[in-house]
Structure formats: structure tokens, C-alpha cells
């Protein structure tokens with residue numbers, strides 16, 4: 001078996017470690033580029049969302065490298081995601097590639113479902129071996145997410161723009177190569193100290209902007225034109241509401257104390273939306289309500305034609321919790337210059353609100 005997975009931020013790093021420890025021939029597809037997007041758009045039905053298209057682009061580029069199995073997300077929720085694996089498999093077949101697309105129902109089967117799929121892909125490796133490999137992959141995931149959260153705080157105040165991004169990409173490569181817990185711990189500690197020593201402008205109090213929306217476009221920078229870095233350059237500290245490590249942490253399997261963040265978010269959305277509408281629409285509304293007192297504004301990332309996020313987009317302006325929301329529709333037509341103009345206008349608005357005392361007035365110091 002030759003296996004690949006889609007790109008979604010740095011997720012390939014923990015999974016590479018996991019699969020290699022289980023002796024699975026794991027291929028990392030080429031990073032998302034204009035070529036990936038062109039292939040994706042060319043072979044996808046036009047009205048489907050950008051996650052479908054970019055996942056297909058990754059599949060085609062991985063198939064060119066000779067894979068025979070592709071592990072992806074699926075599910076039988078309300079959105080179209082549940083159909084995607086079969087449609088993509090059929091498109092690959094029409095293109096002459098014999099690839100089995102294996103999907104994991106992340107919402108309904110959670111971590112247990114993922115582990116069962118891994119057992120199958122590893123030709124029935126013993127559970128103890130799977131758990132050990134998984135734990136090490138998880139340690140990499142936690143290290144990456146912890147460092148990235150510090151990067152999000154340093155970006156808006158660093159004097160030399162791009163320094164924290166450089167440190168993060170260097171750390172990501174080193175974490176990818178790390179082969180034991182001690183190296184991993186040291187890398188995490190050293191990178192966080194380096195980030196804390198970056199020369200910064202201590203005069204500014206950065207605006208705080210939450211990033212919410214559909215899981216894939218929130219996590220894959222190529223699909224949102226790296227909106228977090230762009231906001232950082234404009235002096236904004238972002239608080240992303242979704243990290244893969246959170247999804248794993250709040251999965252019932254690792255959550256014996258019943259700490260259910262998702263339930264808290266759903267509860268917050270209840271006055272405006274009474275039930276799951278598929279994808280992450282319910283969460284987008286809940287995030288706005290829950291964090292309105294902590295953020296100056298919210299950037300809502302919604303794939304074009306995504307029904308759950310269209311519903312959320314229409315509810316958000318009507319909530320009692322009044323913080324400005326900028327919805328960015330992500331698809332192949334999204335252009336950097338257009339997005340930057342809108343971000344600049346949004347940041348101007350938030351600064352005016354803060355000056356006028358109607359913002360949340362955070363002490364945004366790092």
C-alpha cells in the first residue's frame with residue numbers, strides 16, 4: 001500500500017510520523033500551489049466547495065506519485081461531505097488512476113473511528129503499536145499547535161515582519177524530523193524562547209480578531225490566502241477558534257472529565273440556532289456569541305456554496321452580541337489584492353471603534 005492524505009496546515013507532520021512508525025509507505029502530496037488549484041478546478045463539478053476541489057487536487061498530485069490509497073475526511077452529517085470520497089474516487093478512476101479513497105467520519109466516529117481506520121491501513125498492526133505511534137504523532141501535533149499560538153501573539157508586534165513565520169517554519173521542519181520525545185520537548189521549549197525574544201514594539205496594543213468558519217478553510221492557509229499572516233502584518237493578533245489538537249482533546253476518547261468545548265459553543269448559539277446545520281455552521285454562530293466580549297472583531301471564513309456557513313453568515317449580524325464580522329468567501333476566485341483591501345478596511349473600522357471606546361478595549365499586550 002502507498003498512502004497519502006490531504007494537506008491541511010501542518011497535519012502531514014504528525015501523520016507522517018504515525019504512519020512511518022507503523023511501517024506504512026506514506027507519501028506527502030506536493031504542497032498546495034497554483035497547479036493543485038488548476039487541476040482541482042478543472043476536474044471538479046463547478047458548484048462544489050473549495051475543500052472538495054483542493055482535496056481532489058491533492059489526490060491527483062498524489063496519484064501522479066503512484067499512491068493507491070488516499071485517507072480523507074468524510075461523514076454522514078447534513079452537508080455534502082459524506083458524498084465526496086465516492087465522487088472523488090470516481091473522478092480519479094475516470095482520469096485513469098486506481099486509487100481507493102478511504103474516508104473517516106470525523107464528527108460521528110471521532111477518534112475511535114480514526115484509530116480503527118489506522119488499524120486497517122496498517123494491515124492489522126497490534127493496538128499497542130498503534131497507540132504508541134499515535135501518541136508520538138499527537139505529541140508533534142501539540143508541539144506545533146502550542147508554538148503556533150505563540151506565533152499568533154508575536155506576529156502583530158514584531159519589529160521585523162516575517163520573523164515569527166520564519167521561526168515557525170524552521171521549527172516545523174525540525175519537528176517533522178524529530179524522532180523522540182526529548183528532542184521534541186527541547187524543540188518546543190527553544191522555539192518558544194526564541195519567539196519570546198523577538199524584538200517587538202511594546203507601544204502598541206494589538207487588536208484581537210477571532211478567526212472562525214469552516215474547518216478546512218480555517219486550517220489550510222492556501223485556501224484562505226494566509227489570512228492570519230496578513231492580519232498579523234496589519235498589527236492584529238488572531239485567535240483561531242479551531243486547532244486539530246483541540247478536536248482530538250475534546251473527543252470523548254480523551255475526555256473522561258466531560259470537558260466538552262463543543263457543547264459550550266452549541267449552548268451559546270442556541271438563542272439563534274437550535275440545531276446542527278451541518279459542517280461548522282452551528283459552531284461559527286456559537287463562537288461569535290461566546291467570544292464577543294474578548295474580540296474586537298471576527299473574521300468568518302466560508303467556502304463559496306457552503307450551505308452551513310451561508311446560514312451562519314446570515315445569522316451573525318442579528319445577534320445581540322455586537323462585534324463586527326467580516327465574512328470572506330473562499331474559492332478559486334478569491335484574489336489576494338481584493339482580500340487585502342477588505343482586511344485593511346476592516347482593521348480601520350476596528351481601530352476607529354476602539355478609539356471611540358465602543359470596541360472591547362483589550363489590553364492586547366503580549
Ligand code: SF4
Pocket residue numbers: 049050051052079080081214216278279280303305306307308309
Ligand atoms: S461544510 Fe461546507 S465547505 Fe465543508 S464540506 Fe460541507 S459544504 Fe463543503
